[in-house]
Amino acid sequence: MSTTSTHLSAKADAPPLTILVVEDEVLIRFVIADYLRECGYRVHEAVNAEEAIAILESPEVAVDIVFSDVEMPGSMDGFALARWVRAHKSGIQVILTSGVERSADIAATLCEAGPLLKKPYPSQDVVDRIRQLAAKAR
Template sequence: MMTQEAAAETILVVDGDVITRTVIAEYLRHCGFRVLEAGTGAEAMQALQHPEFSIDVVLSDVELPGDMSGFDLSHWVRKSMPQVKVLLAGAVERIADTAGDLCEDGPHLAKPYDHRLILDHIKRLRAR
């Protein structure tokens, strides 16, 4: 379990696959994080701009339904909210590698998710 400090952190999980999104969101909640969920880039942007939410980390799939990809969302977050950390995940590692400049460390996560790796990446982002 995480410390009280970690429990105050909010993670936005963005994935068009409701089952994948729900599983990873529940895992992160179990680890002590507050978790919000979005199914599209547009929903994620709404959550990020909502005055009642203070989001610290966005964990997004590279491929999202709708007009906005995870790459587009990451680019928007970096320009609009540079204090928010971004982790991208993709089913094809090569796709994720092409967007390395959009994230603090570049996207490192491959789907299907390894829950321990996600938690490790979030811990490293928080440590910065």
Template structure:
């Protein structure tokens, strides 16, 4: 069941923001899998080998925030790209794994889609 569309895992604890992101990213031609927190995201990543990119909020409840999740993903699944976002904290380059992208909230949909296309190699 491999799709030609890149698969994006969205990790966002606020339901409405998560659903909004899913809609925007699907409309841009990606396959999207939503997760409510880092534990859910890790369970999905463990079960699926087709995820290209993790788009995560930094501030989340649960066992790890988005920065810890980003480092965990990079350690365990090095090829997966990471985009982190937050409206409250600004992530410096040293806070995220190399090659990751930080998008401050509120971001423009076009900016998000361009970033995702750039990282997944879709022109």
């Protein structure tokens, strides 16, 4: 199984999109991951960018979209993770979110789905971004 999925289309018989949620606040991660699963997506979870890369490099796991917080502990923040994804997994789209004011220009160069999603975000906004990406890929 390839780690880079090419099936972002929303065909009725297509397998569900797989989302990797990267968030260091466990209860926030739990809530959004649970919501996305309720919406029919397959969801994996990572605590930080290093974990996200370990999952993205795993041959057993295929990810379509990374939804990542910008502010995370460790050597890489969400921007660095987005750059890594662009360099190493170009078929995977990235949606970034942040609780503090950051340059929307930086996010716009890294994300296909528009500017940063500002925290706190309604869970439905994340689904809307995912659907935008899926529609663009159609």
